[in-house]
Amino acid sequence: MPNDFLGHLRNALSDIEGEGLYKRERLIAGAQGGRIELQSAGGNRQVINLCANNYLGLANHPEILAAAKAGLDTFGFGMASVRFICGAQTLHRELEQRIARYLNKDDAILFAACFDANGGIFEPLFGPEDAIISDSLNHASIIDGVRLSKARRYRFANGDMDELEDVLKLAEREGARFKIIVTDGVFSMDGYVANLAAICDLAGRYGALVMVDDCHATGHLGPQGRGTPALTGAGGRVDIVTGTFGKSLGGAMGGFVAAAQPIIDVLRQRSRPYLFSNSLAPAVAAGSLKAIDIAEAADDRRALLASHTVRFRNGLAEAGFELLPGETPIIPVMLHDARRAQDMARELDARGVYVAGFFYPVVPAGKARIRTQMSAALTDADVTLAIDAFKDAGRTLRLIQ
Incomplete structure (x- = not known):
């Protein structure tokens, strides 16, 4: 393989890193759910999962x-x-x-x-x-x-x-x-x-x-x-x-x-x-x-999902976060800057909430966000903890008052 080709790719990766757009994958050490076991250097730890498409909570039914x-x-x-x-x-x-x-x-x-x-x-x-x-x-x-x-x-x-x-x-x-x-x-x-x-x-x-x-x-x-x-x-x-x-x-x-x-x-x-x-x-x-x-037949799960969606959206809006309007379980928290989105994801991770920052090219430049997703696998206590974690992380990063 020509060395100049690999060098070209390394330079491209370096540019992605320098622009704050590099995506890093984290590893789940167990089944998908409202709470998951996240692999980390200090050992596995449990976090509240707000970024899966597991809307009805059936992934481990x-x-x-x-x-x-x-x-x-x-x-x-x-x-x-x-x-x-x-x-x-x-x-x-x-x-x-x-x-x-x-x-x-x-x-x-x-x-x-x-x-x-x-x-x-x-x-x-x-x-x-x-x-x-x-x-x-x-x-x-x-x-x-x-x-x-x-x-x-x-x-x-x-x-x-x-x-x-x-x-x-x-x-x-x-x-x-x-x-x-x-x-x-x-x-x-x-x-x-x-x-x-x-x-x-x-x-x-x-x-x-x-x-x-x-x-x-x-x-x-x-x-x-x-x-x-x-x-x-x-x-x-x-x-x-x-x-x-x-x-x-x-x-x-x-x-x-x-x-x-x-x-x-x-x-x-x-x-x-x-x-x-x-x-x-x-x-x-x-x-x-x-x-x-x-x-x-899952009307009960759909009702729980809708309840979580309303409560989480209202909690973040009242805290002062910028949200895109909507009624679905997808609740984007707009941060606009890619580095800010990644910083917010890290702060939430430290507080036991698993989210991902979305930024270019997944979304348009200048539209970076944390896309949160509700799930019927979450409990009311999980939603409360997640709202509190967002508030605390947002204040730490001076995103909200």
Whole structure:
């Protein structure tokens, strides 16, 4: 390997470090939960976890563990193949049909991750004659998936329905054959819910399809946790839903697309991440099936999650922190400067609260933050301790009075 290449990379890493943008991973020495065991030089220590996507607290649920173990015993450890060769089990098909019923769609198709689902959906379905119209704050996986397609690309400012209508008119003037509006259901860095009712109204007016990435909603938002289409009343007007089993629905891994039957059938024939990736491990599929059953009936967990969300948000706002508005369990604490976000994360870590600083390129430059996430795995006492830790750390860093 040429030495100048490695030197180039070392210089790039040094620049990242100098700009205060270097990301360091910490290690959890046990299961995911509201409280976790964090590995440290002085030995493992317990901290309150405010930065997992474990919204319903199912990541270590005993019934899901039992289902995963049973799946392991019956169906084995791994598939060692892609689906269309010899990697499809009855378990995989059962999971596809179950998530489709849960979301009121004809069918679903599994992927190794929702990143792959979003990355593999556009190229098979849309060609150079078509228009993909994407919210400017959509997830990186949508951005990458759109880039892989040959369709014409349009963007509209986050949540700006007037600009969306202008772009729809432009796509029509430019002769688009088919049009699809693509949006996150919940914008993961900000916690905003997309205005799906208005989006679907415009889609109906201009003959466009609607696709929603509902990774940060499926399982915990809307009636029975059916996500933002159900939450916003958009329901059956959303044509395509992509999502994950890696957050509320057990927290393991795996993604899906749920849609009308012809859409799923074409993806099964032509979506490259599906065709060229191993099938989900049987234990993951079995555990995810049980997670859907639990989530569908988990009104008590959703109520606890909502209570934690309101109390934590109110506690930080009253203390003087700058928060982005919203009602989801994602509560961003805006610090704007990357070093300040990392300093705050370290101060909270010292007080037994586990958070992560988010900064460029994960969020725009100057928009650094601590993105906190509530979980039904937390207790009321955990939330109280976390609020107090934020207040103390904020005063230490002179972020609040």
